[in-house]
């Protein structure tokens with residue numbers, strides 16, 4: 001069977017490609033006419049989640065738990081078993097290893113290899129290291145065009161833009177007097193009989209750069225949502241945020257004022273009708289549209305940020321029209337423009353190609369080096385090139401995940 005590895009970059013029109021392939025409009029895939037194909041992708045998951053919500057039924061998840069509340073790794077496992085039940089002829093795998101920890105990546109690689117003599121795989125990959133070992137035919141998707149690659153073409157040049165200049169200063173910086181921004185004391189969380197966290201002790205001090213890692217379902221999102229105020233599980237726990245016991249002092253709004261937050265799922269919420277310059281200005285002014293008129297100082301600061309990112313020339317481009325890598329850089333900077341006391345980046349590089357991921361990592365290292373914002377970078381794997389001072393590593397046990405601090 002001739003499986004395909006199709007490299008994508010942040011400008012590839014993947015949705016168009018998949019739709020054309022499924023409608024038999026691509027000359028390279030005419031042989032798939034009449035065969036049964038499925039999509040293993042974030043888009044397919046999103047559709048199932050929406051269907052579950054609309055009809056109130058559990059379609060691919062277990063009887064006990066809705067798909068929406070599962071961790072990203074658990075969602076992928078549920079989707080995979082659902083597709084296999086349908087006995088497909090071919091499967092389009094869209095960055096199948098994103099958001100998966102090393103253990104499940106190995107498990108999924110074995111499952112795919114075992115099926116590779118029965119099912120045809122078309123793998124869309126933005127990272128070279130993700131390509132499945134049994135794939136022998138390669139192409140690259142340049143915008144809408146598929147270009148077949150020869151083995152010798154498989155060495156891509158590294159083209160990592162330099163971040164020239166310094167991190168622009170903040171305006172009206174929010175200061176926190178407390179030296180300890182976050183303190184978790186013996187925090188334990190369960191959902192019914194499912195134990196998620198067990199006795200977590202953790203402190204984040206001013207200016208520290210942390211990475212939070214752990215396998216799928218180990219409780220990373222649970223920890224972050226207890227900080228950002230989105231989880232009822234935080235109540236009754238000994239959690240101190242910016243010096244106040246959670247639930248006793250500041251309102252959720254006051255806490256959010258002190259935190260810059262970015263997760264790739266937020267990108268969907270921005271319809272993209274604003275220019276990237278306005279997106280950043282609105283980050284300084286705390287609004288999504290530009291309801292408050294920016295001053296010359298606001299504009300000057302944002303000019304410096306755009307120059308740092310090599311995006312000044314594209315300042316008038318609409319957010320929806322720039323590449324995925326550029327969108328992630330803009331959103332990361334948007335979370336940082338005010339130099340908040342705490343910046344949380346939740347799996348910011350998932351789905352990015354190698355070069356864009358490296359640029360984002362370099363930018364975060366630069367934040368840590370040149371500012372006194374504390375940073376928590378959440379990921380399931382150790383991000384290459386990232387230089388955190390400390391790591392909180394979650395390890396699953398029967399009684400919930402325990403935390404270990406690694407220097």
Ligand SMILES: Nc1ncnc2c1ncn2[C@@H]1O[C@H](COP(=O)(O)OP(=O)(O)OP(=O)(O)O)[C@@H](O)[C@H]1O
Pocket residue numbers: 065069070071072073074099191194196214215216217218219220221222223380
């Ligand atoms: N509302 C809920 N009901 C039941 N279980 C839940 C609920 N919310 C979360 N969980 C479970 O808590 C565990 C931890 O989930 P969490 O999303 O915090 O993990 P994670 O480390 O962020 O995982 P991933 O890397 O896969 O995103 C998972 O097993 C998840 O299924």
